[in-house]
Amino acid sequence: MTLNISLTPGVQLEASTVVGRAQTGVHATRSGSVELSKAQIKSTPVLFGEADVLKTIQLLPGVQSGADGFAGIFVRGGGDDENLFLLDGVPLYNPAHAFGLFSVFTPDAVKKTTFYKSDFPARFAGRASSIIDVRTVDGDMNVLHGSVSAGLLSDKFHIDGPIVKGKTSFSLTGRAVHTFFLAPLLKTKESERNYYFYDINAKLSHKFSDKDRVYFGIYSGKDYYKQYSSSDWTEGKTHFTSDSNSNLLWGNSMASFRWNHVFGSRLFSNTTVFVNKYDGRTISGSSSASESEDEYSSTTSDYLYTTGVTDSGIKMDFDWAPIPRHSVRFGVSAIRHLFRPESILTELQAKDKSSPAVDTTKSENLVSDFVGGEFGVYAEDDFTIGTRMRVAAGLHMAVFTTQGKTYYRPQPRISLRYDFDGGYSLKAGYSRMSQYIHRLSSSVLTMPSDNWVPITSKIRPLTSDQFNIGALWTGQPAWECSLEGFYKVSDAVLDVRDGASAGTGASDWDRNVSLGEGLSYGAELLVRKTEGKTTGWLAYTLSRTTRVFPDGSINNGKPFPFRYDRRHVITLCVDNKLSDKVSLTASWHFASGQMVTVPTRVVSSYDVNGTDRMGFYIPARNNYRLEPDHRLDLSISIVNRKKRGTGTWNIGVYNVYAHKNTLSLDYGLKGDLIGVQYGDEAYGYYARLEINRLSALLFIPSFSYTYSF
Numbered sequence: 001m002t003l004n005i006s007l008t009p010g011v012q013l014e015a016s017t018v019v020g021r022a023q024t025g026v027h028a029t030r031s032g033s034v035e036l037s038k039a040q041i042k043s044t045p046v047l048f049g050e051a052d053v054l055k056t057i058q059l060l061p062g063v064q065s066g067a068d069g070f071a072g073i074f075v076r077g078g079g080d081d082e083n084l085f086l087l088d089g090v091p092l093y094n095p096a097h098a099f100g101l102f103s104v105f106t107p108d109a110v111k112k113t114t115f116y117k118s119d120f121p122a123r124f125a126g127r128a129s130s131i132i133d134v135r136t137v138d139g140d141m142n143v144l145h146g147s148v149s150a151g152l153l154s155d156k157f158h159i160d161g162p163i164v165k166g167k168t169s170f171s172l173t174g175r176a177v178h179t180f181f182l183a184p185l186l187k188t189k190e191s192e193r194n195y196y197f198y199d200i201n202a203k204l205s206h207k208f209s210d211k212d213r214v215y216f217g218i219y220s221g222k223d224y225y226k227q228y229s230s231s232d233w234t235e236g237k238t239h240f241t242s243d244s245n246s247n248l249l250w251g252n253s254m255a256s257f258r259w260n261h262v263f264g265s266r267l268f269s270n271t272t273v274f275v276n277k278y279d280g281r282t283i284s285g286s287s288s289a290s291e292s293e294d295e296y297s298s299t300t301s302d303y304l305y306t307t308g309v310t311d312s313g314i315k316m317d318f319d320w321a322p323i324p325r326h327s328v329r330f331g332v333s334a335i336r337h338l339f340r341p342e343s344i345l346t347e348l349q350a351k352d353k354s355s356p357a358v359d360t361t362k363s364e365n366l367v368s369d370f371v372g373g374e375f376g377v378y379a380e381d382d383f384t385i386g387t388r389m390r391v392a393a394g395l396h397m398a399v400f401t402t403q404g405k406t407y408y409r410p411q412p413r414i415s416l417r418y419d420f421d422g423g424y425s426l427k428a429g430y431s432r433m434s435q436y437i438h439r440l441s442s443s444v445l446t447m448p449s450d451n452w453v454p455i456t457s458k459i460r461p462l463t464s465d466q467f468n469i470g471a472l473w474t475g476q477p478a479w480e481c482s483l484e485g486f487y488k489v490s491d492a493v494l495d496v497r498d499g500a501s502a503g504t505g506a507s508d509w510d511r512n513v514s515l516g517e518g519l520s521y522g523a524e525l526l527v528r529k530t531e532g533k534t535t536g537w538l539a540y541t542l543s544r545t546t547r548v549f550p551d552g553s554i555n556n557g558k559p560f561p562f563r564y565d566r567r568h569v570i571t572l573c574v575d576n577k578l579s580d581k582v583s584l585t586a587s588w589h590f591a592s593g594q595m596v597t598v599p600t601r602v603v604s605s606y607d608v609n610g611t612d613r614m615g616f617y618i619p620a621r622n623n624y625r626l627e628p629d630h631r632l633d634l635s636i637s638i639v640n641r642k643k644r645g646t647g648t649w650n651i652g653v654y655n656v657y658a659h660k661n662t663l664s665l666d667y668g669l670k671g672d673l674i675g676v677q678y679g680d681e682a683y684g685y686y687a688r689l690e691i692n693r694l695s696a697l698l699f700i701p702s703f704s705y706t707y708s709f
Contacts, residue, residue: 029392029620045635054103061524062541068661070100077545078129079519081439093278108158109173109201114677119429122380122394128464139169161258191229222251226484242288250448279308279446297352341369409434423475435462478531485581490518507579516549536574555621593626645709660695
């Protein structure tokens with residue numbers, strides 16, 4: 001017999017205790033996993049009041065943000081491209097808007113977010129540092145829900161409910177930026193600028209029976225940046241005109257179909273078919289003309305740059321409970337990757353008065369498409385031994401084919417947990433992860449020109465081996481405390497060679513990079529209060545990350561610190577319910593300065609023509625540590641409950657005391673001619689090194705209003 005019961009949240013059973021097998025958090029067998037609810041994400045004070053999944057994750061131990069205020073994720077010494085972002089099980093390649101200021105995950109569309117950083121379940125593969133698994137709202141099959149929100153930067157809406165009660169439901173979420181607010185801020189006397197982005201999440205769910213359900217979901221998110229400038233002037237009897245325009249477009253689109261089938265009381269499956277695409281474009285043009293009584297000439301140039309990647313795949317995942325002590329998962333997957341690393345088209349047209357014909361020059365630089373096949377099979381078991389020992393063991397076997405070469409990568413994972421009296425437990429684990437994709441970028445920000453490229457016949461997969469051991473305590477109701485140490489070794493870490501350019505095109509990228517070794521180790525402390533009027537957590541990370549390239553192509557083969565080697569990171573988050581209507585949330589963040597490469601002095605040299613050239617001397621890679629970053633963020637929520645809904649005001653301040661956290665450094669030569677006599681000519685040049693620090697995001701207030709029903 002099948003019996004369906006609808007439960008109301010918040011009911012406490014006093015006569016009995018219901019115990020489940022936790023998949024995440026301190027009660028799970030594995031360590032290093034956290035599940036974030038929609039409420040936690042929305043209550044975290046962030047830039048412009050835009051609640052953000054990734055910026056909430058940045059506040060957890062072992063995670064760094066890269067540039068302060070941006071949505072980059074650097075986990076335990078790994079790069080930003082070593083994180084696997086999943087939206088309903090489908091990978092996304094560029095999960096950021098506004099060059100990295102915000103993520104693409106609209107909180108109203110998110111049901112839950114699970115973050116893994118150490119003991120990885122065997123069902124996940126493809127990246128070396130972390131997994132961010134975002135699941136969207138399915139839609140209520142009985143009652144209509146919705147919300148509308150207007151803020152300083154964007155507007156949002158969400159609605160979900162039944163199409164056919166008890167059978168079919170839908171969920172629809174949208175977000176867009178105020179262009180009328182940003183345009184005046186970006187406009188200058190010389191040029192007009194505008195920027196906007198949007199996100200759309202849609203999902204349909206249908207229940208055929210208690211054994212079969214299907215889900216169809218789509219996501220589309222795009223960024224647009226436009227700039228236009230023009231000028232005209234007269235010199236003597238000649239009139240000059242010029243204008244230029246630039247358009248940047250980038251974004252993701254995804255569609256997935258999932259079939260959930262129950263075979264019986266012990267076995268069910270999820271079959272997912274999907275396609276996703278990332279596309280980045282730069283379109284620019286310029287024209288200039290000069291005209292007088294006797295002469296006329298004009299030139300026009302157009303430039304088009306495109307890059308992107310398209311995936312199509314299928315996954316089959318099975319959950320099997322043979323006996324109560326075992327929870328088994330197994331499955332297979334196949335993904336076809338189509339990489340379009342780079343395409344550059346240019347056209348130049350010139351015309352003058354003496355010749356009415358237009359002289360046209362075209363050039364085309366296309367990088368051949370890369371096709372990669374990724375196949376995986378896995379099995380994992382979470383089981384108990386006696387009453388105190390729990391074990392989670394699994395194996396993921398991955399195969400990646402590219403350029404006629406096949407790479408095989410077995411990835412074993414195991415986690416152990418032993419419970420003591422008094423709420424004390426010990427955890428230990430080992431995980432191996434392999435990665436077959438890299439992102440080429442010349443900036444610390446997320447740019448539309450970033451290229452995604454696969455491993456090649458010369459570039460082997462990146463592999464990380466991570467060991468961890470930790471202790472946790474849950475002996476006091478509503479309190480959790482964990483201390484975890486980790487040791488992570490990475491092989492085939494990729495970086496740009498000394499003397500090469502990070503902005504070199506994708507056509508010869510593998511000749512400008514080297515493969516080395518990475519080492520990261522440290523300890524993470526998390527103290528968390530989960531219930532009561534005041535909740536929150538204190539997180540502290542002590543870590544060190546180094547890189548070495550034995551072939552001598554980088555830093556002469558000597559070890560050097562990773563750019564995001566921040567020795568100390570402290571985060572304090574507090575959420576205080578002052579009353580039933582008012583809540584105050586605060587977060588304070590401190591991090592040791594990141595490492596950067598800067599010259600230490602100016603040097604002089606002669607080129608082949610005998611000309612004196614001034615330059616910089618850089619003694620080592622990442623040779624200078626910036627000042628520490630720290631800031632305080634505050635927000636207050638005021639709830640007004642009405643008969644037909646709830647109105648919520650949210651007022652916040654980002655970087656309350658306006659600390660100047662360093663975004664980047666700019667250095668150059670500054671000097672003057674000096675009178676040094678060489679024969680009959682005075683010659684000489686004196687230059688000194690000048691380094692300037694760039695800071696942004698100082699004391700930014702925000703507000704928003706949300707009506708929900």
